[in-house]
Structure formats: structure tokens, C-alpha cells
Amino acid sequence: GLAPDEEAPDGLVARALPARSLKLELVHARSGAEPGWLALEILDDRSLGARQPGVLRFRLPANALLAPPLYDDPKDAGLGVRPPALPAGRSGDELVHWLRLSCPDAPGLKLAWLGFNAVDVVALDQRRDVLLAVGDGRPDQVCALPDGNVDAASLLLEVETPQTTAAGWERWSPVERFAAAGREAPVYALDAASGRIRFGDGIRGRVPAPGRRIRAVEYRHGGGAAGNLGPGQLRSVVEAPMLRVRHERALRGGADAETVAEAERRLPDWLNHRERAVTAADFRMLALETPGSGIARAEVVRGLIPGDTLAALQRNVPGAVAVFVLAARAPDDPAPPRPGAAQLREVWAWLRERCPIGTELYVLSPRFVPLAVSVAVGVRDPAIERETLLRVEAALRQWLSALHGGADGRGWPLGRAVDPEELRAVAARVDGVVRVPALGLFAPDAAGRWLPLPAGTALALLDVDLPELRAVSAGSGNSVQLPAALTDAAEAASDAPAPAPVVPDLC
Template identity: 30%
Template sequence: MPLPEINLDDRTFEQLYQELIRRIPAYTPEWTDLNDSDPGVTLVQLFAWLAEILVYRINQVPQKNFIKFLELVGIPLTAPSPAVTELQFTLVPKASATSVLAGTQVALGSGSSGQQVVFETDFDLLVTGLTLVSVQSYNGLQFTDYTAANALYASLGYPPLSVTPQANAALYLGFDNTFPAGTNRLTIHVAQGPTPAPVQGGVGTPTLAAPSVEANWQYWNGQWTQLQVQNDTTSALTKSGYVTFTAPTDGQLQQFGLLTKPGDQPLFWIRYFIQSLVGSGYDNVPMLSGILLDTVSATNSVTETAELLGASNGRPNQTFQLANFPILSGTIAVDDGNGYAPWTEVDDFDGYTAMSQVYTLDDATGLVTFGDGIHGGIPPRLPGNGSNLDSADQTNVMATTYKWGGGAAANSGANTITTLLASIPNLQGVSNPLPSYGGADEESVQDAEDSAPMILRTQNRAVTVSDFAFLATQTPGAQIKRAQAFPLLNPNFRVLSSVIDGSPRVEVPIPGAVTVFVIPDSLQLPPVPSENTLQLVANYLDARRLLTCELYVAPPHYRQVRIEVQVVANPAFDLGTVGDAVLKQLLVYFNPLPPGGANKTGWDFGGTIYFAETYRQIFNVTGVLLIKGTLQTYVDSVLQTPCTDVSIMPDEIVYSANHGVIVTYS
């Protein structure tokens, strides 16, 4: 974002002068001649004038200098990141297949506020209009129907290859017709489950792991024939991804599995078939939450092309402004008389010469800057009609292409991205079956000020537990909001409270082990990191840990809190308004993310639930007169002893999804 205008001191010359005059009797009571003709008053006016100049200079530089200092030591403000999602397109009834090209724009529905939030599709998509009629799992002996589970998109998921995947096991997918000619796409989502398992650093990433089985995709054409798969990113159905394949021309409709009765509809079948196991096979049974048709990934960005920025005047340090920002990526080209040629974006001009075709781009403001002819080249001036006037010069600086967008406003719920910005033949609509995620605003100056000392202190090395926790939150792309590290802890054990003083005590201390619990910046309750997020953080920390450290990254141990209370409202206030306010106050208070907890930084790990503080949170709501009866606290659905504090373990943290609030006037 552009740096804000700072005004540390807004006093004028007259105000400074009058303040000095008022202080004279306190310091020099013998000085009584305060007329303008007095030499001392002349000196006071001189100092007030000098002070006004200093105040002006001070107001120009503090935060700007701070940010520049950070950039000089390699700590720029974190740029905004775009949200990502998956879009599912639908055809009008009985329409033929339609292509949706990469870059097709879709926006949040009319319910969104402010500037329109636009997503662009990342790849070309052939919208088939087919229906996935049947999803069946085969364990080598019998079929199990998971069609309903696939449609529900349940978080716990279903086993596509049975609970004990063996050779000859298969996942059968039955469609109401054959696929249209061209490249088709299936999107496959692996079930998250209630809580992912901890991940150990330094043991490799799942995407690089060897497959657990030898298997392939096949289709039915009178016999099972191998499908021409172009790309499969699912790692043998263990990771969310997609399968793209060339549609066969000889597919046949057939009854299969549990659909072999006389009245059952013949379907077109493809299957994922296990030929043999590799070693012992899968370490964990694959679980899917859903298989989707006609979906493609999309990113919150807008692509601009061939945007003319202006004409070079041949002078040093020229700047040009892009029409849209913040910038996610882009390329600037300059015409030297022989056509446009791309120049190279650099962080600064140090080390470059007058012949270097480089420029800098401020992603936050969209400002393009060229060199001074000594450090960094100057775009040549192209006269347009022989005039020396700059306005007559030929335009020769252009943004050939750039993407702009990003920000937290693009994080939205499921089925909210529904507006096509351009009409496409045969398309009926579009939606996002899952929430969009990953969008983040540019780092604020205040956040940079808060994090810079830790960045300088850690120097990208994790030694202390605070280093591990801080660096976990800095993992690129992970969107980690909070982290807590515990030394000597292997996640197979727990951190207990000492019976002597309540301090943290590891159940079984493991020398050299460190476990980092991470909480993502997520809208779900509770905010649980995915397995990919855990692996991303583990890989990032693994490169920064000590050689002898045994690193684990794990999701938090959550405890759900529910408060049941009867509130008496002030008769001057509406009951519904007071009830909603009390509910919101409790949901915010019992929240692991800011502004949760008493300090509004998120509930502390191991933080005691003080009954008196719960009462205070309720009484802080405007319109609450008193609490009737006894407030009841439930932790994991277990009623706690009234009017007593509830202690939790040091590695636990609370959240709440709902509370029972009754509001009356008496």
C-alpha cells in the first residue's frame, strides 16, 4: 500500500512562538520586556522559525525511512497475495460441450461490497455438461456405493479403493454419457479429516514421495483399455489435484458393479485400477471428499495487456504509473525505434550500468522507475514530429502484460463467486463449490515494525522456541496466523501442567525434539491447518533448524467451549440486538485467532478459562443489565463446576462455535 502521510507535530510557527513566550515567566521572571523590539524576543522568533523547519522535515521521513532501512537489509513489506478457488461451470440444458478459455473472468456475487473482486481461470476447460451418476469402490471381491458420500462432500470422506487397498482394487466412476472430444478434466479432493497428523521436518515432501501402488486410469469400450492421461497430480489419490485426459472415441455405455439390474441406466465408466502394490502399499488409506466435473482453478487477479504508459523524455529517473495496482506480476517494454523489447525488473539499480535495460516496479503503487543513466539505462526519447516539446514525443513505454489484484477481500464462502463478466455461449452459470482461500492484504507498516526486530534477531535461523514460532508464521504461502513451539516434545506425547506450580512439563522429554503447533488464518471453526500446510511449514523450518534438532509441525489440540447464560437487558434496548451482541462477544473472546482472548491477540495456549472474566465479557456488552442465575460453562460438552476456573493443558487452546444466550427484560 502507499505509505501514509505522517504528521508527528502539526504546530505552526505562531504556535511555537507563543509557547516559548508563555514559558519565559517560569524560567526567567526578570525578563519583562516581551515586545518585538527586544533582542531576546527576536531570538525566540528565530528559534521558533528553525523549530518549524525541523518539524516539517521530521514529518517527511520517519516511517518512510524505516521502511527503506528494512528494504536495505532485505526485509521489504510483504506483498498482497491473491486468493485461489475452484470454479464449476454448468451448461444450459441439452447444450453441447463448450470451451472456457484460461483468463475467463468471474466475480463475487452482488452481495460483495467495495471494489469488484474478480477471479480469472488458470487453465482452459472443456465444460462437458455430464453428470457423475455413480461412484463405487471395489476391493477385489465386492462393490461399495459411495455416490451419496461423494455428493455430500463430507469432510471425513470415503475410501475410494476400500479400507484395505490391494491389487485389483479400483475406483469406478459412472457418467451419464461419453466424454466429448478433446481434453477433459476431473478434479479430485482428498478428505481433510477432523485433524491431520503431525508432519516431521526433513523427511521429504508428499509430492516427491514415490507412489505406493502401480495403478492406471482405464475406460470401458467393451473391455478395459488404458485412458490417455495427460496429467495426474493426485499422487495415487493421496493428494487433492486433477486428472486431465484425452476423451476416447470408442467408449461404450454399460451396466457395472451395483448397477446391473434390468432397470438400471447403462453408463460410461472409467476406473482407477491398482495393478500391484509397491512394498507394503499405502501408509494411510486414501480418503476422498469429492470428485467434481467441469471445474478449473482460478486466481483473484486481473490481466491487463498492451497498456501504454507514456513517452520517454530521455531524462534520468523517469517514472510511469500503471493504471491498476497492487501488481502481482508484469513485464515492461520499451521501444527504441526498432519495436518494443522487454526490459528486466530489478529490486534497485545498484550494480547496473548505463547500458543495463532495467527498471524497478513498486508492486503496491504500480510505479515504474527507470535509471539515471549511470546506474540503470534511460529509455530513449523518440521525437514524434520534430518538436522539442515533451508532449509531442512518441509514446514508447508500455506494459506488455501484468496481473493485478490480491487481498483478503477475495476470501469468501462456497457458492459466492457467481457472476460471469462476459457471456459465453451455452453456459448457464458458474459457482465455487468450496470457499476461496489464501488472499492476504499487503503487510501494514505497523506489522512490519512489529516483525522486523524478530527477523533481524533470527537471521533466518531457528534456535530458540520463539524463533521456531515466529518463523512458522513467516512461511511463504502458508497463511499461518499464530504458532507456538514446545521444546523436548515429540507429538506422540503431551505437554502436561506441573502439579506443583502448573508450569509446562513434557510427559516424556525427548532431547533435541521441537514441536510447533500452527494455527492458520482460516474462516473455519476451529481453524485447522491442512496436511499440505503442515508440510509447507515443516519444509520451511527444516531449512532453518539446527542440525541436531528433530522437528515436528502439528495442528493444535482444541477444546470447545460453550457458555449458557440468561441475560437481563436494559428495557431501553432491543432483546434481539442485545442477544446478538452477547453471542458475538463470546465468540470473539473464545477464539484462537485475534481479537480473541483477554489480550485480543488470540486465546493463549494453555490459557485458563476464568469464570470472572467470562462474566466481565458479558457485562461489557451495551444493554446488559445483569446475569440471571448461574452462568454455565461446557468444555467439550462436559458441564464444569459453576463459578470455578477451568484449567487446560499447556498445549491446548480453546474455540467456540455457538453459545446458549437467553435475553429477557426481567
């Protein structure tokens, strides 16, 4: 069983994106020999190549000579393609095989969870042999199941037949609407959310005969957000009490039915693009809706064709559209939200099917321009000076954030210059700050050395750029200097490594 690091909460991965191929290999070698890798046969992959949580079934070889490698010298473990050393407290007698899992389509694939002897879990309850109603002979008869949130595919509905029939019960079939149903067609329509069942009117769809019982042979119901149980809440298997359950990962994917208010908020966007990317707003909204991609922001630049260098960029090209996307990140993650290659391919494939013919589409990551900020402030209360300075640094990070920065909180605008006077105003608005006498911007030169920008000069950005705040420091006084984090990093990089003798514990 495996689950990707970033999951699609809307559950559209299985319908919208093609499956990726996973590669599973077994390492084998005799003691002291170089290991070899044997590709294993994958029988079934419910995860669609680690696009969604699922179970992967594979076949282990029956050859008893395929033993895991054991090294005479522990220092050889983990070198090159060799398996790592066993965890502390584990002996070689417990080791069955070493397996290596990889994805050729996404070399940088990360997993949030992986385990063996796993099964798929569906958070639904099941009912059997439920008597629902008795036919009254009237058109459009309605009866209700005892439960809502019904899995429509699991419902088996039967209506009692005349006593002259040997079977006694007749299976009726579900339809979405009765328009194409004949007069004697045994069909019904189900509202899965409420559990209400409606029959035909005798012209389109048969009417249950008077006095005949209507029953649900079986159906499943439940799910929703209430089914997202946390780890450890599944403790036993009712039909197999001898099995031990190991519930390590929370159940996910359950969602409640859409409310009318939620539909009202969603419909205007859908009516605008209707699954077709024509305007810049269409491209932006559809890119954010790419299932399973983990995209948090998208911006569109019309007429741009990328090149190997900035000088090779082509602009104002008719029919060309460049969509710049940013990956979702935790609020406290300092890394720039660069999308991965797999994310770029998935967004491109999603948009490509929705573009007009002749559109030259590019899905790209913005270029992040390194930047450091140092600010000198005067604080109102010296007793909480440190807390005030930390709030100033947090405000500057928030303001320059690619996902949550800017005046509207939707991320720093693509290509907008970083003005030091604007940053001084941000620092001055922090509670406890009485004055901001100085603020300096720093940027690296071609050799990687951090240099201050001239006083009052903004950091100019192209329409494909975003600022990457490498360091920010706030201090008391009237002058600024390069943040200490960058100074320490430069000094550490300039020190030449010195070899140190190592005495082995065992010769």
C-alpha cells in the first residue's frame, strides 16, 4: 500500500489523468558479492502509479537462491546501489528481501506512506433485505430508503411478482430519467443523497402493482467527511477476528454532498469557462483545477514563448500562451514554491485538451530572483524589542511571499518590482514600531557575491520573475548590513574542508 505526498482531495485523478508506471525491483546476491536487481511482475496497481492512495500487488519469485546480500564489512552497506544497513535492533534472520520502488515517469516522486499487507478500505455501511413499501398502483410512486448518502451502484431493488411466478421477486433497473423508458419497463430513479426512490407513471416506466411489496436486497450507504477516520480507529475485522489490524494512515477522500450555497459559488466560474480555455481567466482557473497536481497559484502571460536564455524569449507571438504555476506549500515552508517536472506535465496535459486548436501552450515555473532585506527600526518598548523585531521580519516575509504576499494577499504579482519604500511602509505598520530610519536590499552578482543595491533603488523584475527572499533581518539602530545568515553561509563556503583521521571501532 502506498500514498503520494500530495493527494487530490477532489478524487478526479482516476478519471482525468493517465496512470504512471511504477518499477519494483528485488536485490539479490550472495554474501560479499556485488548485488544485482531483478525486476518484479506487477499484477495490479490501484494507485495509478502513486497518483492516489491505493494497493499495489506484485509477485515475488519462488527461487530460493535469491537471497538478500549480507556484507562482511558493515561500511559497505548503502554504498552505490547496495541496500542500507538494517535498523538498530533488527537481525539478518528477519530480513526476507530488499525491494526498490521507482517511477520512471516521475524520478522525484515522494511518498507520504508505504506499508506491506495493505488493503483498500471503503467507509460505507451495508444493509440487506430491507422492506421499503407496498405498491399502491398510482403513477410516480415514491418510497424512501432508511438511509441517505447511498452508493447508487450497490443498490439491488426488487418488486414482488404475482404468486403464479416461480421466482416471487423481479429485479428492477436504475435509470437517470424516464424519458426513454417504455410502458412496461421495470425501472426506477434514485436520489442517492436523500435515499428517495421514484417509479414511473405507467407511460414512461412501469408502476408497481397494488399490494406488491418493494424491497432493497442490499445497498451500501455512508461515507462523507465522517468516514475520514484517524489512525488507529479501525481495530478488527468482524468476519475474520483472527486477523490483526494495523491502521497506520488516516482514511481520506470522503466528502459531504455539495450544498446549494456551494453550488451557487461554483457555477459562475464553470459557466465562464465550461471546460474550455479561451480567455486568460479560463487558463488560470482550469490550471488550478488540475486534479492531483498540487497547484496553488497560476498566472497567464499572453504571447510568450520560452527560450534557453532570457534573451531568447519571444513575446507578442499570436496564439502563444504561457501559464506560470506555483506548487502548494505549507505556510511555514521557507522554500520557494517551484513546481516539479511531473506537475508541469500534468497541468499541460490537462490544459491541452481544453485549448482551442492552434494554441501554442507552455506551462512553466517562474524564475525566482534571489533577494535579501535588512531593516533598521526603532521600537516603542525596549522590554519587548526582540518580539517586535521578529514581527517585522515575519511581516516582510509575508509581504514578499509568492503564494500569500502582496497587497491583496494572493501572492506577489508576477514581474512587479520590489520597492524599498514599500517595504519600509510594511515595517512601519507593525505594532510597536515607531520609526524606520533605513532599509536595504541585497542581491547577488554574477559571481554569487551579495551586494547592496543603491539606496532607494528597486529590484527590477521581468514579467516571468518573482522575488525569492533568501534572508531578512531586522535590528535596532540607524544603519543596515547584510543579514547574518548570508554572511555565515559565505564564510562557511570559503573554508576549505580539512581531512580528519577516523579510527575504526573494529579492525
